[in-house]
Amino acid sequence: MSIPMSHMKLGQRGQVLDLTACGAMRHRLLDLGLVPGADIERVMDSAGGDPVCYRVRGAMIALRNQDAGRIRVAVDG
């Protein structure tokens, strides 16, 4: 079951399937380790709900929902 990364629930884990982002944003996301197969976990939401903190391959990264929405993931469970 594939969903946009921004739709992950708090504490949920999964793997990156693909990116629909393109251009400079795509490069930035790939640079941060969001490549197909990468393990991810939604770790913490900020007070306003945007951005959200994810653990990506062991590193903590804050992503805006708009950008996380351009990443398709498969979630566990």
Add this chain to the structure above:
Amino acid sequence: MGSCKQCPVSCSAGLTEVGLPTDVRGAHDYVVALAGNPNTGKSTVFNHLTGLRQHTGNWPGKTVARAEGVFTHGARRFKLVDLPGTYSLLADSVDEEVARDFVLFGRPDCTVVVCDATLLERNLHLVLQILKITDRVVVCANLIDEADRKRIALEARVLERELGVPVVPTAARVGQGLDHLVEHIHQVASGQAGSQPERVRLDPEVESAVEELSAELLQLIPALPCPRWVAIRLLDGDERMERALLNGELERLANAARPTPGDEVAA
């Protein structure tokens, strides 16, 4: 930078554009670039190596801060240039552009990539990109004390074999491993260490496109360093690289970094 322009050994003004130190070569034997992701303790490494022999300023024409310093090892003087902390060299930001320009056109004698030993997977992204541009690299696996604390064992020898360049574990915060780091920097900078960085195999289709484009780039700009890497960036749709090619910046930088003997100092 005023005194550099009067220096008789100084290269053309174009070199100052990439921020390559233009002092008399006698003042230092080797130029070493210090690269790495943010938050890897890069500044700590820099400060430990250079002590008080450093000064800060700006990269020419940019608002990005720049620090450079000097350290000696044996009879040799090393000029250490601290590059902005970046996650990659794809030049999506000024920081990355500055780092990329220095490694590509400034051609330091050695590039040290400081990594966080507890987060190697993410840090290796930059290492692999730098290895596509130069093989004179030393990987500094810093924060090794943090790795110990988190029970992460770094197999430096294995990594060295895989990457084909020296991997030195350090805990710069307590000064551990820095003497080994300096020793390896010396070996790489002086050409004593023969490194064999891994070569990424490309799809045959992509490979032939890269070859074709590299050849055309070299025809256009004979002095271009790493035409293969530039070709890959262009095929990847790197907008800044495209712009640099179209507006002549690429050519200018490539020619500036290759002064011919007897160049006059630019007015």
